[in-house]
Structure formats: structure tokens, C-alpha cells
Amino acid sequence: MTYLRNLSIKLKTSISISVYILIVLVGSILFTVNNFTERLIQDRIQSLEENVKNLSESYKEKIIVNNLEKVDELVNFIKSIKSVKEVFVLNKDGTVIGSSDLTFLGKNEVSFPTKNFEKFEYNLSVEKEPVGKVVVLYDLADLKAEVLSDIKKVIYPLSFIVGFIILASFLGTFLISTVLVNPLVNLQKSIVNLFVAGFENLKKSIDFKPATKSDLKCVKGLTENCWLSQKGGVDTLFYLGDKAVKECSKCDVFAKLSGDEIEKLSYSFYVMVASLNDYIQKLEEAYRERETLSCMAAMGEMSAKIAHEIKNALYSISNAANYIKNNSNDKIIREFGKIIKEESYRLNDMTVSFLNFSKLIEPKFTYEDINKVVENSVSLLMYDCEDYGIKMELELDKNIPPTLIDANLMKQVLVNLVLNSIEAINEKKHQNGLIKITTKYLQDRKKIIITVEDNGIGIKEEDKSKIFKPFFTTKPKGTGLGLPMVYKIIFLHGGTVNVESVYGNYTKFTIEIPVERSGRNV
Amino acid sequence: MLRKILILLLTFAYISFGQDLKIAVLSYGEPIKEYKRYSAFADYLSQKLNRKVDLIIVEDVDKVFQLFKTNEVQMAVGCSVVYFELKRQYNVEAIAVMKINGKAVENGVLVVKKDSDINSIQDVKGKKITLGSPICMSNCVMPLYMLANAGITQHDVINIWSSGTDKGAILAVMSGIADVAGVKEESIKNYQQHLKVIARSPSFPRHIIMVSKNLDPKLYKQIENAIFSIDSETLKSMEIDGFAKPQPNMFEIIKNYRKILELFPVVR
Numbered sequence: 001m002t003y004l005r006n007l008s009i010k011l012k013t014s015i016s017i018s019v020y021i022l023i024v025l026v027g028s029i030l031f032t033v034n035n036f037t038e039r040l041i042q043d044r045i046q047s048l049e050e051n052v053k054n055l056s057e058s059y060k061e062k063i064i065v066n067n068l069e070k071v072d073e074l075v076n077f078i079k080s081i082k083s084v085k086e087v088f089v090l091n092k093d094g095t096v097i098g099s100s101d102l103t104f105l106g107k108n109e110v111s112f113p114t115k116n117f118e119k120f121e122y123n124l125s126v127e128k129e130p131v132g133k134v135v136v137l138y139d140l141a142d143l144k145a146e147v148l149s150d151i152k153k154v155i156y157p158l159s160f161i162v163g164f165i166i167l168a169s170f171l172g173t174f175l176i177s178t179v180l181v182n183p184l185v186n187l188q189k190s191i192v193n194l195f196v197a198g199f200e201n202l203k204k205s206i207d208f209k210p211a212t213k214s215d216l217k218c219v220k221g222l223t224e225n226c227w228l229s230q231k232g233g234v235d236t237l238f239y240l241g242d243k244a245v246k247e248c249s250k251c252d253v254f255a256k257l258s259g260d261e262i263e264k265l266s267y268s269f270y271v272m273v274a275s276l277n278d279y280i281q282k283l284e285e286a287y288r289e290r291e292t293l294s295c296m297a298a299m300g301e302m303s304a305k306i307a308h309e310i311k312n313a314l315y316s317i318s319n320a321a322n323y324i325k326n327n328s329n330d331k332i333i334r335e336f337g338k339i340i341k342e343e344s345y346r347l348n349d350m351t352v353s354f355l356n357f358s359k360l361i362e363p364k365f366t367y368e369d370i371n372k373v374v375e376n377s378v379s380l381l382m383y384d385c386e387d388y389g390i391k392m393e394l395e396l397d398k399n400i401p402p403t404l405i406d407a408n409l410m411k412q413v414l415v416n417l418v419l420n421s422i423e424a425i426n427e428k429k430h431q432n433g434l435i436k437i438t439t440k441y442l443q444d445r446k447k448i449i450i451t452v453e454d455n456g457i458g459i460k461e462e463d464k465s466k467i468f469k470p471f472f473t474t475k476p477k478g479t480g481l482g483l484p485m486v487y488k489i490i491f492l493h494g495g496t497v498n499v500e501s502v503y504g505n506y507t508k509f510t511i512e513i514p515v516e517r518s519g520r521n522v
Numbered sequence: 523m524l525r526k527i528l529i530l531l532l533t534f535a536y537i538s539f540g541q542d543l544k545i546a547v548l549s550y551g552e553p554i555k556e557y558k559r560y561s562a563f564a565d566y567l568s569q570k571l572n573r574k575v576d577l578i579i580v581e582d583v584d585k586v587f588q589l590f591k592t593n594e595v596q597m598a599v600g601c602s603v604v605y606f607e608l609k610r611q612y613n614v615e616a617i618a619v620m621k622i623n624g625k626a627v628e629n630g631v632l633v634v635k636k637d638s639d640i641n642s643i644q645d646v647k648g649k650k651i652t653l654g655s656p657i658c659m660s661n662c663v664m665p666l667y668m669l670a671n672a673g674i675t676q677h678d679v680i681n682i683w684s685s686g687t688d689k690g691a692i693l694a695v696m697s698g699i700a701d702v703a704g705v706k707e708e709s710i711k712n713y714q715q716h717l718k719v720i721a722r723s724p725s726f727p728r729h730i731i732m733v734s735k736n737l738d739p740k741l742y743k744q745i746e747n748a749i750f751s752i753d754s755e756t757l758k759s760m761e762i763d764g765f766a767k768p769q770p771n772m773f774e775i776i777k778n779y780r781k782i783l784e785l786f787p788v789v790r
Contacts, residue, residue, distance in 0.1 A: 067685075068685065069687045069693065
């Protein structure tokens with residue numbers, strides 16, 4: 001069984017079909033032989049009887065006139081029929097006048113040997129008057145053997161034909177199986193290549209020729225022509241990635257070009273590989289992100305402990321500095337006491353901010369009107385803006401549906417961004433400072449876009465990649481935790497934060513959060 | 523001129539090839555076999571005599587007589603009785619006697635069933651007799667000759683008839699249709715276990731080659747020479763051993779055959 005199991009599909013199919021044909025043909029032959037043997041025997045018996053009747057009729061006159069030489073001729077004729085053992089010709093008196101065994105001449109019918117033989121009698125008459133009788137004894141076993149011998153004569157050449165049919169069917173099936181199985185073999189090679197080449201280079205596992213020479217337009221609008229008809233179809237397929245899985249499987253052009261079921265399977269596999277490539281890339285991205293977050297978490301945890309200790313120490317230092325400042329008569333010492341106290345407070349503020357940042361945030365999601373959250377956040381800083389002569393503009397989309405968010409956290413995000421904008425405008429010393437906040441609902445994507453834009457100093461190009469990293473700051477008294485906190489909160493909402501800035505001109509933060517998925521699967 | 527040359531050529535051809543010869547062969551029941559046998563003989567003679575020799579197979583003895591009467595045939599093959607009649611009526615002479623199994627003569631026999639109570643020719647009285655032929659020497663004249671010599675005539679038997687052939691006569695005896703059969707001795711060879719011989723006739727010539735004495739004596743002599751110089755291949759085809767010169771004493775027994783037949787008028 002194991003040996004059969006290990007045979008190739010080509011051999012299995014060829015052998016199975018050959019054996020099937022053999023069984024069908026041999027079965028048919030045996031069935032025919034079995035059914036026709038009896039019929040043939042009956043036909044032979046009938047034929048024998050007809051011959052005896054005809055011969056007897058043609059010699060009737062000779063029997064009537066006792067022409068014994070002719071009667072003997074009749075006997076010899078009948079005797080020459082295969083399987084006839086004895087022949088007796090009787091005259092009208094019942095006396096044997098012709099016999100294949102001369103010892104019976106002159107005797108009567110009673111003396112005939114009937115042992116193991118079949119008997120056929122034919123009565124001769126003239127105008128219903130009996131004139132004689134012909135009695136034939138024949139061996140049924142001989143007759144059967146004769147029929148079987150004739151059947152064998154047919155079966156032997158038939159066996160050669162059956163053999164030839166089986167050989168032809170074996171070769172034919174082997175050929176057809178080879179054609180059918182080849183795409184599967186190629187697919188299997190592709191799968192092996194997939195593991196050999198590794199997931200880093202999935203393209204190597206795909207090798208196919210363009211399905212047709214004519215270019216066929218991609219009806220889904222993903223590419224110009226269907227990747228199956230392109231020379232560099234693999235690159236196009238990998239460019240499409242996951243889209244190919246979603247769109248190509250329903251595409252008529254793809255169905256038309258991808259051939260039969262097995263070829264479709266191969267192409268589906270290629271699509272799956274391209275999709276896998278897409279997912280691997282996303283997974284790698286997520287993995288890098290997770291690593292960063294893990295690192296950040298570890299650092300944060302450790303830093304929080306240190307910060308906590310520093311805070312305690314700072315409390316003692318600031319108290320001591322205060323005492324020195326109030327009780328010392330030396331002006332310089334009082335001045336230093338003041339500096340120590342102020343710096344201790346500053347360090348304390350930083351430490352508190354850091355501790356807040358490193359805390360594990362557990363959002364409490366509720367359906368909120370995001371526009372109201374924006375307005376509340378802005379109202380907190382409205383006076384600051386007025387103090388610095390900064391104009392605040394709101395452009396809110398009235399069609400935004402209730403969104404699942406943590407309103408306090410989202411408020412913190414907006415406050416952080418607006419504070420950054422105020423500082424950026426102040427740094428630029430802009431006379432017409434403007435902060436513009438917009439909200440927009442992308443109905444088709446079920447997402448909400450919030451932008452916070454200012455015409456402040458902007459971000460230097462080399463700093464753009466660092467602004468979301470903790471403790472990075474360009475401000476003299478900054479903690480470097482504001483934007484990382486923004487990033488952290490938006491991440492918890494399942495959204496993204498992007499920044500667009502031209503140093504000396506403007507900065508624009510764009511937040512994108514999902515309406516339905518907000519706060520879930522984070 | 524051309525016509526004269528043509529006439530000369532035809533004349534020369536006629537002289538060269540001579541008159542056609544025809545041989546009548548009296549059939550004894552196997553015409554195809556007999557045709558094959560005597561065709562070889564006719565071909566041989568044609569070659570030797572440098573003339574066409576045709577063969578006519580005849581079933582009825584009267585037809586043979588008729589052919590000689592109308593000069594349609596010049597030669598014949600038949601039994602002693604036929605020869606005797608042809609000699610008497612149409613000036614035919616026996617030129618050779620065929621030898622079979624080394625013998626130029628044969629015998630007729632009277633046979634009965636092996637288990638028959640007929641043991642001698644005297645027991646035939648009051649019985650049914652069948653003959654192999656209605657006229658031939660071996661299976662008609664000789665059986666009747668033996669009966670006549672035993673003092674038995676037609677009146678002494680229940681019935682006497684011809685079965686047409688020796689085989690028919692033998693089977694009639696074996697079937698009980700007849701009690702006695704008069705046949706050629708050689709015919710009982712295959713039935714010896716079923717039959718017993720109760721009388722055997724004197725010897726007489728076998729098949730005789732007869733030639734009309736009306737033929738050119740030179741041609742007659744040529745025929746005789748050809749027959750006695752026949753090659754072994756032709757003899758093999760004719761299924762005979764050779765030929766013997768007919769001797770006058772061979773035919774002594776036939777002289778009175780007509781008287782014998784008169785004792786059995788039903789046979790004629």
C-alpha cells in the first residue's frame with residue numbers, strides 16, 4: 001500500500017484507468033461468453049437437426065427404394081457433422097438399413113446405444129405415411145467443447161485487442177496526466193521555492209509566462225493591463241498585493257486569462273503569495289512599532305521609578321533651598337537659594353509630566369461629538385491666544401457622527417497641539433499669528449480627520465523624524481513629552497498622526513481616527 | 523499461291539496429327555475418380571500417338587455399345603462381358619488387361635452375414651439374392667455362374683435383384699434386406715468381419731483395354747506398343763501396376779455367359 005501511495009499521480013491515474021478498462025473489458029467478455037455459450041450450443045443443436053432433416057429429405061427416395069449405397073452415403077454425410085457419434089437409418093419396417101456402426105445393420109431401434117448421448121430422430125414420410133426414420137446420436141459435451149473452442153478462437157485475438165487497448169489507454173492517460181499534473185508540479189516547486197528563498201524574497205517563488213500575447217485592460221482599474229498578460233506581471237502583482245486577492249478573484253478578465261482549474265489554482269497561489277508579501281510587510285511594520293513601544297514602555301517604567309525618587313529628593317532640596325533663602329543674611333546665598341528653589345520646581349514639573357506620560361493609560365471610550373470636544377479644548381486656551389494676539393479659526397464638519405473616543409484624552413491631544421502652535425508662533429514673533437483647526441468626516445472610509453495648523457516657526461527638516469520620540473525638545477524649558485503623549489493617545493484610538501511642516505512657514509498636524517473602530521482592538 | 527501454301531500446310535498438319543481417338547470408359551460408380559485415372563491414360567496415348575485422344579465416361583453399358591455402333595469411339599475400357607459383346611457385335615479386340623496388386627485376373631464371390639445360417643451355396647435356395655451389378659462379370663455373371671453350376675435358377679430363390687454396386691449389395695446383406703450378395707471379391711475387403719464367403723468363382727480378366735479392329739493396323743500396333751511401354755508415372759495416376767497381354771483362355775469362362783443369364787431372366 002505504501003508503495004502505491006508513493007507512486008506519482010501520473011502512474012496512479014494511468015494504472016487505475018488501465019485496470020478499470022481491463023476489468024470492464026474482461027467483465028464484458030466473460031459476461032458475453034457466459035450468456036452466449038448456451039445460446040450458441042442451442043444454435044448448434046438446431047443447426048445439426050436442420051442438417052439432418054435436409055440431408056434425410058434429400059435421400060428420402062433412396063431410403064424408400066433401399067438404395068443402401070446412397071443410404072450409406074447419407075450416413076457418412078451425417079456422421080461427418082462434428083459431435084455426431086452414431087447415425088442410424090431405418091426403413092419403414094423399423095429395420096436399420098444404414099448405420100455408422102455396421103453391426104447395427106438389420107437390427108431395430110431398441111438396440112441403439114444411448115449412453116451419455118443426446119438423441120435426435122427425424123421421421124420421413126410421404127403424404128403423412130411413414131417411409132423411414134433417421135436417428136442421430138450426438139455428444140453434447142463435444143458440442144459444448146466445440147462451442148468453447150470457437151469462443152476461444154475469438155477470445156485469443158480479442159485478448160490481443162484488449163491488451164492493445166490497455167497499453168494505449170495507459171500511454172494516453174500517462175500523457176494526459178503529465179499535461180494535467182505539470183502545473184501542479186510547478187506549483188509544488190513554487191511552494192518549495194517559497195520556503196527555500198524565504199519569506200524575505202517571495203517574488204523568487206513565482207515564475208509564470210504571460211497568459212496571452214495580447215494586452216488586456218484591467219477592468220478593476222488597479223493597473224493598466226491585467227498582470228497575467230504583462231511581461232513583468234510578478235512586479236505588478238506584488239505592487240497590487242492584498243488588492244489582488246480582493247479584486248482579481250472576482251474579475252472576468254482574470255478568469256478568462258487564468259485558464260483551467262489547475263492553472264487557476266496556480267495563479268491563485270501567486271495572488272496569495274503577493275497578498276502574503278503585503279501582510280508580511282505590514283507585520284514587519286507592526287513588529288517594529290511594537291518593539292519601539294516595548295522599549296518605550298520599559299524605559300518609561302524604569303524612568304518613572306527614577307523620576308519618583310528624583311521628585312522626593314527635589315521636594316527635600318526645594319524645602320532646604322527655601323529655608324536657606326529665608327534665613328540667610330548673605331545676599332548671594334539667598335540668591336543661590338532662590339535659584340535652587342526655582343530649578344527644583346522646574347525639575348519637579350518635568351518629573352510630574354514624565355510620570356504622567358509613563359503612566360499606563362486606560363481610555364474610557366464613549367460616543368462623543370468630536371466637534372464639541374474640539375470647541376471645549378480650544379476654549380481652554382482662548383485667553384492665551386488673545387494674550388499673544390493669535391487668531392483662532394475653527395472649520396468644523398457638521399456631518400460627523402458620534403465617535404467612540406475618550407473625550408478627556410482627545411482634549412489633552414488638542415491642548416498639547418494648540419500649545420505647541422502658540423509657542424511656535426511666539427518663537428517666530430509673528431504679528432498675525434493664526435491657528436486653524438478643522439474637522440472632516442470621510443464617509444467612504446468611515447474616518448475623521450482633525451487638523452491643527454499654525455503659521456509659526458515650523459519644524460526643521462532634521463527634527464521631523466524625532467518629534468514623536470520622548471524627551472526630544474527644541475524648547476529651553478520643554479519636557480519633550482507633549483507630542484509623544486499625542487502619538488500615544490491617538491495610537492490608543494486606533495488612529496494615526498502625521499505632520500507636515502516647512503521651517504519658517506507653517507506646521508500642520510493631521511490626526512486620522514476611525515469612527516467605528518475607535519478605541520477597539522488597540 | 524498463298525491459298526495453295528495454306529492447303530498444303532493443312533494437309534501436312536492433318537497427316538502429321540492424324541485422326542482423333544476416343545475412349546469410352548464404363549463407370550463402376552465413381553465417375554470422377556475414373557475420369558482422373560483414365561485422363562492420365564488418354565494424355566499419355568495422345569502424346570505417344572501424336573494425336574488427340576478424348577475420354578468419355580459412360581454409366582450405362584448400352585451406351586458403350588451405342589458409341590461403337592455409331593463409330594464415335596474407337597477404344598473402350600470395361601469388363602470381360604462388355605468385351606465379349608463388343609467383340610461379337612463391333613469387331614473389337616482386347617489389347618491389354620490391367621494388373622492390380624500384381625494380378626490381371628479377379629474373382630466373384632457369394633457372401634452372407636457372418637451370423638447367417640447359410641453356410642454353402644446349396645443353402646441359398648429359398649433365399650433373397652442381390653448382385654453388385656446387372657451385367658458385369660465379377661458381380662453379376664460370376665455369381666450367377668456359381669449358382670447355375672450349383673443347379674440353382676431364378677425359380678429356386680425368393681428374389682434376385684441388382685443393388686447397382688457391390689457396396690449396395692453388401693449393405694443389403696448386412697441390413698437383412700438380402701440373404702446373399704454376389705460381388706467382386708475385392709469389394710468385401712472392408713467388411714470381412716461382418717461377412718462370410720460361401721462360394722468363390724474361377725478367375726477371369728480384370729478391366730480390359732479394347733480397341734476396334736477397324737482402325738488402321740499401323741495405328742492399332744502403335745496403340746499396343748504405347749500401352750506396353752507405358753511409364754510408371756502414368757501407371758501411378760491410373761492406380762494400376764501395369765498391363766498384361768490377354769490370353770484366349772482368360773475368356774473361356776465368359777463364352778457361355780448368355781446362357782447363364784438366361785437362367786436368371788429377371789436380372790436382364
